Amino acid sequence: MPKKNVLSYWEKASLRHFDLIVVGSGVVGLFTALFYSKRYPGHRVAILEKGLFPEGASTKNAGFACFGSISELENDLKNLGSLQAASLVMERYNGLQLLRQELGDKAIEYEEVGGYEVCFSSPDQQRIDFFNTLLEPFLGERPYSIVSKNRFGFTSKVKCMIKNKLEGTIHTGKMIAALQEKVSKAGVVSFTQSEVLKVKNYAQGKKVLVKTLSGSIELIAAQVALCTNAFSKNFLPEENVKPGRGIILLSKPNKAFNWKGSFHYHEGFNYFRTINNRLLIGGGRHLDQEEENTLENGINKKIEASLMSDLRTLFGSEANIKIDQSWSGIMAFGETKKPIIKRINPHLVAGIRLGGMGIAIGAGVGKTLAELLEV
Ligand SMILES: Cc1cc2nc3c(=O)[nH]c(=O)nc-3n(C[C@H](O)[C@H](O)[C@H](O)COP(=O)(O)OP(=O)(O)OC[C@H]3O[C@@H](n4cnc5c(N)ncnc54)[C@H](O)[C@@H]3O)c2cc1C
Known part of the structure; x- marks a missing residue:
């Protein structure tokens, strides 16, 4: 246990109480804080992050703004059925729209360069038609087409590509930087190198025990949002993550x-x-x-x-x-591709388990979580 940091009268009076404490400053934590602050301007919100930068996936990813290649959709269709598979595509598609709308294409270097599935054997045109027909009512477009022109320098082992014209890329570093700036402008206080060790019950909310470089500190919050993704086991041992x-x-x-x-x-x-x-x-x-x-x-x-x-x-x-x-x-x-977004108890919510889709669904998960945090 780290040594205790003794707080002054002033710190106790004015600095350690929050309406909301968000644990984890990945894309979900940042968007949760942002959407909550928009709903409740004037509320005191803090984000606590164990790393100097976010230490999970949000600053380490590949920056694909994608919502589904044909072979991925084939798998989803097998596991989820057509309605759920289409609804997952729309969750990702709408999440990307929300991300772009909130931060702006320029700030995140969004480029609709197309998503391509590389085919090492000839693809089945009928399956491509099937998925275009499945998604057309939702997207208003038939996104998939076969591209045989190789302008990418591939060897002859690549037979062709299936293009999804609505997919693109972002600059992951710029996306997080833009989000951090927006969150800060909304008045949210961010603490880095602050690892949450425990979230304890307390009559009016939660006591949050934080390990810092100079000792441990107990903060107090009316509500806590766990946005700890892969690192959630200590807080939520019963969840499948x-x-x-x-x-x-x-x-x-x-x-x-x-x-x-x-x-x-x-x-x-x-x-x-x-x-x-x-x-x-x-x-x-x-x-x-x-x-x-x-x-x-x-x-x-x-x-x-x-x-x-x-x-x-x-x-x-x-x-x-x-x-x-x-x-x-x-x-x-987890056992499904669906993220866990739920209220755990009257003062605690969680938005975790984003799989490999966090760029696509992170903004939407943060928005839904903020809506769960009703005051
Ligand atoms: C190599 C790689 C490539 C990827 N490529 C893509 C891609 O191209 N497109 C796409 O959509 N998705 C991609 N992803 C997935 C995407 O990055 C994640 O789904 C998304 O970043 C998850 O965001 P998050 O905020 O839920 O979690 P995280 O970014 O993991 O954030 C959780 C944060 O909580 C902090 N934390 C944990 N425990 C504590 C604690 N006790 N106290 C304080 N802080 C704590 C962690 O340090 C971390 O910063 C990729 C991921 C990886 C690893």
């Missing part, structure tokens, strides 16, 4: 990567895109699920080797792609 690590490799700048687009393969488990003439590739968690079921960051050598081999399949050995940087982030998964 499994961590899943994702890794990303980033190449050195290379003139060959002067195209734009967001690409998927292996049923959406793997992906790549470009950023400033660099190639970003990631995924492959399914190759070593047991090892990747972890809260620890790190690079799995087996998956790294597999991604490097994929690069040779996609672009040929002669492309000689040099990796400059690699990193990992931690996501949260």
Whole structure:
């Protein structure tokens, strides 16, 4: 237990009470604080984050603004049925609209460059027609089409691509920076390097025990929102939340990567895109699920080797792609793809388990959670 930080009379009187404490400053925590502050201007809201930057997935991801490739939809159709699969697409699509509306395309560098599923064998046109027909009533468009023109430098192993014209990319760092700025302008106070150890009951709300570098402090809140995604087990042991690590490799700048687009393969488990003439590739968690079921960051050598081999399949050995940087982030998964958004008790709500879709659904989850936080 860290040593206790003794508070002054002034701190006790004016600084440690909040109407809402949000735990976790990922995309969900930030949007929850933002939407709550819009609903209740003048309320005191604090965000507590254990890292200096958010330490889960929100600043580690690939920046795909995507709502479903055909092979991903095939899986959703099998597991959820057509209505639920279409409703998940719409949740992601509407979430992306909300993200863009709240922050602006310029601030997050949103570019509708198209999403492409890479096909190593000929795709089934009938299935593409089926999904276009399924989604047309919701989207008002038939998003999918086969593209055979290879302007991306792929080897002949790539037969063609299925394009989703409504998908795009964002700049993840700029998105979080824009969101942090908006949250700060709304009057929310953000504390970093402040790990919440415990949330305890208290007559008028919750006492929140926070570990800081100079000792532990107890804050007081009328309501607490847990936006801790993969790191929720200590607070909510009964919820089905499994961590899943994702890794990303980033190449050195290379003139060959002067195209734009967001690409998927292996049923959406793997992906790549470009950023400033660099190639970003990631995924492959399914190759070593047991090892990747972890809260620890790190690079799995087996998956790294597999991604490097994929690069040779996609672009040929002669492309000689040099990796400059690699990193990992931690996501949260469960028995369904649906996030958990619920009231846990009269003073506690949770918005967690966003899987690999947090850019698409994060704003919407934050909005719904803020609506649950009725005063
Ligand atoms: C490699 C990778 C690539 C991805 N690519 C994409 C993509 O292209 N498109 C897409 O839509 N999604 C993608 N995702 C998923 C997406 O990033 C996540 O779904 C999303 O960021 C989840 O946001 P969150 O706010 O729920 O969780 P997080 O971002 O994990 O935020 C939770 C925060 O809570 C903090 N926290 C936890 N416990 C405590 C505590 N006790 N006290 C204080 N703070 C605490 C953590 O430090 C963390 O900052 C990717 C994820 C990874 C890892």
